[in-house]
């Protein structure tokens with residue numbers, strides 16, 4: 001479902017370019033939940049950005065659902081990003097003057113689906129699925145951190161992505177809110193959506209099917225095998 005080969009990323013700098021990694025390989029089947037761990041500064045977020053088509057690799061190739069996205073022009077890449085990938089970050093930002101349901105429906109207004117009633121119905125259902133059905137008309141600022149992160153998952157799912165990328169999604173959450181969020185990510189994977197999550201938290205990683213460390217420019221499976 002997701003495959004990278006010889007993937008490299010170098011951030012340019014006039015004096016000292018930063019070579020984060022130069023040759024990563026990884027294969028993730030559909031519906032697998034992968035936790036990406038490893039020491040700080042080794043390139044986990046960088047890799048997640050590449051997988052999310054938010055940035056381009058300096059070397060190597062990337063396929064998503066059989067399409068080589070690393071070779072696509074900017075417009076096509078943006079279409080892949082919008083249609084196939086959902087994002088959840090450590091601190092999720094919402095549009096303050098829109099209510100929760102409008103925020104979750106927002107990706108639909110930019111996309112193919114311009115039927116606003118259908119968009120709102122879908123947003124409402126997604127919020128219901130994360131236990132926020134009673135907060136549809138609340139402003140994002142009125143929500144707790146845990147509720148906001150769950151709403152972020154609802155928003156990430158709006159365009160029916162095949163891949164959800166999460167960068168330390170439980171970083172600011174307590175144990176119970178982390179559990180709720182991770183349970184939802186687990187359910188997504190079980191329903192066939194591929195999930196890649198960066199985390200520093202061993203307990204969070206335990207919700208995944210597979211734990212991979214990124215260190216010293218290499219991806220290494222927790223069982224010791226090279227990814």
Ligand SMILES: Nc1ncnc2c1ncn2[C@@H]1O[C@H](COP(=O)(O)OP(=O)(O)OP(=O)(O)O)[C@@H](O)[C@H]1O
Pocket residue numbers: 011018020038039040041042043044045046047
């Ligand atoms: N835009 C940039 N320009 C230059 N260097 C960058 C840029 N973004 C990241 N880096 C560097 O790339 C390396 C990897 O950063 P990245 O944020 O991917 O690591 P990480 O493993 O996610 O770290 P952490 O666990 O602390 O979040 C770091 O040395 C960082 O300083």
